Amino acid sequence: MRKKVPLASSFDLLQAVENDQLVLHYQPIIDLDSGRTVSLEALVRWRHTRHGLLGPDRFLALAENTWLGGALTSWVLEHAVMDCATWRRSGFLAGVSVNVLPEAITQPWLVETVASLLDLHQLPGEALTIEITERRWPEDLDDVQTTMEALIDLGVGTSLDDFGTGDSTLSRLQGLQFSEIKIDRTFVSDTAQSAPRTQTDQILRFSAELARALGVRVVAEGVEWVSDLERVRTVGVDAVQGYLLAPPRPLEELSAGFGSLPG
Numbered sequence: 288m289r290k291k292v293p294l295a296s297s298f299d300l301l302q303a304v305e306n307d308q309l310v311l312h313y314q315p316i317i318d319l320d321s322g323r324t325v326s327l328e329a330l331v332r333w334r335h336t337r338h339g340l341l342g343p344d345r346f347l348a349l350a351e352n353t354w355l356g357g358a359l360t361s362w363v364l365e366h367a368v369m370d371c372a373t374w375r376r377s378g379f380l381a382g383v384s385v386n387v388l389p390e391a392i393t394q395p396w397l398v399e400t401v402a403s404l405l406d407l408h409q410l411p412g413e414a415l416t417i418e419i420t421e422r423r424w425p426e427d428l429d430d431v432q433t434t435m436e437a438l439i440d441l442g443v444g445t446s447l448d449d450f451g452t453g454d455s456t457l458s459r460l461q462g463l464q465f466s467e468i469k470i471d472r473t474f475v476s477d478t479a480q481s482a483p484r485t486q487t488d489q490i491l492r493f494s495a496e497l498a499r500a501l502g503v504r505v506v507a508e509g510v511e512w513v514s515d516l517e518r519v520r521t522v523g524v525d526a527v528q529g530y531l532l533a534p535p536r537p538l539e540e541l542s543a544g545f546g547s548l549p550g
Contacts, residue, residue, distance in 0.1 A: 296349070297349050297350075297353065299349075300346055300355060300359070301355060304359060308333060308334050308335070308336070309331055309332065309333055309359075309362060309363075310331075310333075310537060311329045311363065311366055311367060311370065311537070312329075312332055312535035312536055313327040313370075313535060313536060313538065314327065314328050314330060314528060314529075314533060314534065314535040314536075315327050315381070315528065315533050316328060316384065316526050316527070317526060317532055318525065318526050319519075319524065319525060319527060320525075324379075324381050325381055325382065325526060326382040326383060326416060327374075327381055327382075327541075328383075328528065328535075329363055329366075329367035329370075329383055329384065329385050329386075330343070331343055331359070350390075351388060351389075351390070354390070356388040356389070356390030356391055357388075357390055357391050357394060357396075359388065360387050360388050360391035360397070361391075361400060363385055363386075364400060364401065365400075367415075368404040368410065368414075369404075370383065370538050371383035371414055371415070372408035372409070373538070374541060375410070375414065379541070382414045382415060383414065384415075384416040384417075384418055385415065385416070385417060385418065386418040386419075386448055387419060392431055393430035394434075397434060398434060398437040398438060401417070401438065402441055405441065411442060412442025412443045413443075413444065415443050415444065416444035416445070416446050416466075416467065417438055417445055418446040418447075418448040418469070419431075419445070419446070419448060420448045420449050421447055421450055421451075431463060432463055432464075435465075439464060439466075444466045444467060445463070445464065445465050445467070446465060446466065446467040446468070446469055447463075447465045447469065448508075449469065449471040449508075450468040450469055450470050450471060450494060451473070451494065465501075465503055466503055467503055467504050467505070467506060468497075468498055468504075468505050468506070469505075469507075469528075470490075470491065470494050470506070470507050470508060470524070471508060471509070472508045472509020472529070473487075474487045474490045474494075475487075475507045475510060475519060476509040476512070476515050488518065488522070491507070491518065491522045491524075492522045494524075495523045496523075498525075499523070504525040504526065505525050505526075506524065506525065506526045506527065506528060507519040507524045507526075507527050507528070507529075508528050508529065509528075510527045510528065510530075510531050510532060511529050511530050513531065515529070515531065516531060
């Protein structure tokens with residue numbers, strides 16, 4: 288398969304941010320016990336003037352490790368919190384999850400922005416979860432811890448995304464006080480696995496047991512088949528996310544019935 292490459296420059300992406308050419312799609316995270324959508328993950332797309340709707344794999348590299356990471360994170364946070372306030376006013380009391388780029392997680396403005404947005408839209412901190420991707424750890428963990436402690440003080444949830452793909456350690460997980468870990472789809476979906484099934488089953492089980500030991504909840508990402516759902520049920524995850532339940536969709540398609548467990 289030919290590797291996808293960015294279709295534009297950093298300047299083009301900056302223009303997209305400033306001219307509102309970006310759009311958010313949302314994918315539900317569903318609690319296994321109740322079958323209820325408890326949160327929606329905000330996933331950014333680019334409505335490119337020439338290439339149509341682009342997924343993050345086509346442009347995110349332009350923002351990573353540059354000042355654009357902060358601009359993109361600010362845009363996503365602002366619109367995700369605003370959308371969350373909209374659906375909660377309509378009676379759909381799910382929260383929203385936002386993945387923050389490493390360039391932003393250590394910056395003082397992040398907490399200030401979150402606090403300001405929650406206050407502006409009159410949302411409790413628990414309505415927002417900030418996700419940090421394990422694949423791309425910031426170098427300065429002291430600054431990460433400072434940021435996360437400030438977010439926790441606001442009541443905001445903290446989630447370790449793509450768990451199992453990076454270099455997390457038990458001490459790091461305890462020290463950074465995550466409220467949630469999200470197991471990467473490569474260990475969940477049969478179609479995404481590169482390791483033997485018995486090995487990925489062990490990773491799933493270990494992740495669920497680790498989460499329980501640390502007192503945090505665990506979400507299984509990339510649930511695409513009924514067999515995936517049954518596997519994660521048996522190891523005791525708390526919530527699930529994936530195309531079997533609902534694909535990412537724009538806000539206008541969102542309703543109280545958006546996302547449910549099959550059968």
